[in-house]
Amino acid sequence: MSNQTNSQPAAWWNRNKGAGLKNRIKAIQRLNDPTTDADEGLIGTKILLFVLLCFTGLLAGFNYYKNFGSFPTPVAVFMAIALTFAIECGKNYCTTWAIRTPFFRGFGHIFSTPANTFLFAGLILVSAATFTMSVINSTIGGRQLSVMLSHEKNAAAFSPDTKAIDAQIVEAQKNIQSASGTKWRGTTTRESQRAITAQTKAVESLNRQRETVIQQQRADWEKQQAIQAENRNYSANLMLTSGGWVEFLQLILIFIRVACEKILDSRLPSPSQEEPTGGGIGFQRRPQPAFGEGAPYPQPPTEQPRRPIGFFTDREPDKPQARAGADTVPAPTVSEKNTVEQCTTAEQPGTAPAVGQATSAETVSLLADIKEWKKRCTQCFHRALNQQREEFREHNRRRTDCYAAMLRALGFRVTYNFESMFINIIEPTTYTIGEDASNEILKQKSELEKIGKA
Numbered sequence: 354m355s356n357q358t359n360s361q362p363a364a365w366w367n368r369n370k371g372a373g374l375k376n377r378i379k380a381i382q383r384l385n386d387p388t389t390d391a392d393e394g395l396i397g398t399k400i401l402l403f404v405l406l407c408f409t410g411l412l413a414g415f416n417y418y419k420n421f422g423s424f425p426t427p428v429a430v431f432m433a434i435a436l437t438f439a440i441e442c443g444k445n446y447c448t449t450w451a452i453r454t455p456f457f458r459g460f461g462h463i464f465s466t467p468a469n470t471f472l473f474a475g476l477i478l479v480s481a482a483t484f485t486m487s488v489i490n491s492t493i494g495g496r497q498l499s500v501m502l503s504h505e506k507n508a509a510a511f512s513p514d515t516k517a518i519d520a521q522i523v524e525a526q527k528n529i530q531s532a533s534g535t536k537w538r539g540t541t542t543r544e545s546q547r548a549i550t551a552q553t554k555a556v557e558s559l560n561r562q563r564e565t566v567i568q569q570q571r572a573d574w575e576k577q578q579a580i581q582a583e584n585r586n587y588s589a590n591l592m593l594t595s596g597g598w599v600e601f602l603q604l605i606l607i608f609i610r611v612a613c614e615k616i617l618d619s620r621l622p623s624p625s626q627e628e629p630t631g632g633g634i635g636f637q638r639r640p641q642p643a644f645g646e647g648a649p650y651p652q653p654p655t656e657q658p659r660r661p662i663g664f665f666t667d668r669e670p671d672k673p674q675a676r677a678g679a680d681t682v683p684a685p686t687v688s689e690k691n692t693v694e695q696c697t698t699a700e701q702p703g704t705a706p707a708v709g710q711a712t713s714a715e716t717v718s719l720l721a722d723i724k725e726w727k728k729r730c731t732q733c734f735h736r737a738l739n740q741q742r743e744e745f746r747e748h749n750r751r752r753t754d755c756y757a758a759m760l761r762a763l764g765f766r767v768t769y770n771f772e773s774m775f776i777n778i779i780e781p782t783t784y785t786i787g788e789d790a791s792n793e794i795l796k797q798k799s800e801l802e803k804i805g806k807a
Contacts, residue, residue: 373773373774374453374457374458377457377618377621378453378614380621381395381614381617381618381621382395384617384620384621386617386620388620389616389617389620391613391616391617392613392617394609394613395610395613395614395617398606398609398610398613399610401606402445402603402606402607402610405599405602405603405606406441406445406603408599409441409487409490409491409596409599409600409603410437410438410441412490412491412494412495412498412596413436413437413440413441413487413490413491413494414433414434414437415433415498416490416494416495416497416498417429417432417433417436417437417490418430418433419498419501419502421433439483440483440486440487440490441483441487443479443480443483444480444483444484444487444603445603445607447476447479447480447483448476448480448483448484448604448607449607449610449611450476451473451476451477451480452607452608452611453611453614454473454476456611456612456614456615457615457618459741459742459743460743461742461743461746462743465743484600484604487600488596488597488600490596491595491596491597491599491600492593492594492596492597492600493593494596495589495592495593495595495596496589496590496592496593497589498592499585499588499589499592500585500589503581503584503585503588503589504585507581511570511571511574513566513567513570513571514566514570515563515566515567518559518562518563518566519563521555521559522556522559522560522563525552525553525555525556525559526552526556528548528552529548529549529552529553529556532545532546532548532549532552533545533549719784719786723760723763723784726756726759726760727756727760727778729752729756730753730756730757730760730767730776730778731776731778733749733750733752733753733756734749734753734769734771734776736749737749737750737753737771738771738774748804748805750771751800751804752801752804753769755797755798755800755801755804756797757769758793758797759793759794759797759798760778762785762789762790762793762794762797763781763784763785763786763790763794764781764783764784764785765778765779765780765781766778766779766781767779
């Protein structure tokens with residue numbers, strides 16, 4: 354039952370959480386390696402990138418809010434936040450994964466299937482679109498926002514200050530009215546006429562002074578406006594330049610971040626050495642310290658050494674009817690520490706091949722070959738996952754198929770999946786060494802010779 358359950362593909366919500374590139378990236382974020390500065394560089398780039406994304410996000414959000422001012426305030430706020438969140442998050446996420454794909458999986462993975470190609474092309478298009486919109490918001494939009502805010506702040510019209518002269522003019526007009534009211538027998542006296550003439554000249558002089566003051570103040574106001582306009586243009590151009598360089602710096606930081614992750618990826622244990630998070634059959638769960646944080650927990654003296662992680666140690670007896678007509682040899686039940694020489698015990702009666710009794714030397718040779726095939730099957734499987742060049746990965750996939758076929762011919766149950774990074778080898782209680790098994794082994798060895806050495 355355990356073998357049948359493990360051989361079936363698990364549902365997507367029950368799959369191994371430790372498999373896949375995303376979980377490996379998460380493990381890289383927590384890695385602390387004193388032998389390299391890549392972990393410190395990764396933390397620094399993430400912090401600086403977050404600060405710069407906040408800068409461009411606030412700039413774009415406020416710009417959208419001011420330009421959406423014709424809408425009701427709640428609608429304008431929602432539209433500005435939604436559009437800013439989509440642009441900044443899409444720019445960071447899609448660009449990061451578009452760069453991670455060739456870094457971690459190679460260009461061979463991108464062009465291996467149409468789905469991978471279209472997915473990578475979609476990431477490139479979304480990152481290009483969001484980066485373009487963000488650049489426009491940070492450059493042209495930032496400049497426009499700076500000019501708009503400066504204009505709103507200094508939108509006061511010209512207003513001359515002639516209060517002192519106006520007061521003198523009003524006083525002179527009052528004196529003229531008073532002098533006009535001084536009459537004798539209905540006629541304005543000579544003194545009053547003289548006073549009126551003097552005050553009229555004073556009013557004319559004050560009006561000329563007023564015009565001169567207004568012209569001077571107007572010239573000073575226009576000069577001040579020219580200075581403010583120059584300052585506005587400088588601030589707007591500074592905002593445009595700063596926004597453009599911030600966007601370019603964000604792109605560089607994303608490249609540096611992915612490069613640091615790739616450097617730290619080589620410090621992580623290989624997938625065959627990682628402890629799974631689930632409690633599946635055949636795994637022994639024990640908390641392990643993070644890489645570089647201390648020595649692993651010692652094994653108890655009475656505990657047998659564990660088999661390599663990813664293999665199941667439980668053995669299910671093969672059905673006799675499935676092996677009818679095939680010769681069998683009992684599989685060893687010793688631990689992994691036992692050497693080949695320890696397997697040279699005499700065979701039990703009834704288990705020897707019908708075509709001829711196998712000697713101890715032949716049994717030792719067979720067990721040594723099986724041990725080597727198991728090792729090579731696992732080794733080629735992980736090389737098919739980790740090597741950079743697609744040609745090498747393809748060769749190792751073919752070698753894995755060959756070694757798996759040889760083991761199956763002897764009664765092993767071999768299950769592996771390159772997509773989910775999973776391999777499972779279950780050893781039988783007895784080995785099948787009939788003529789069919791020998792022919793299959795010779796066939797796979799011939800295929801391995803065609804592939805070449807690893």
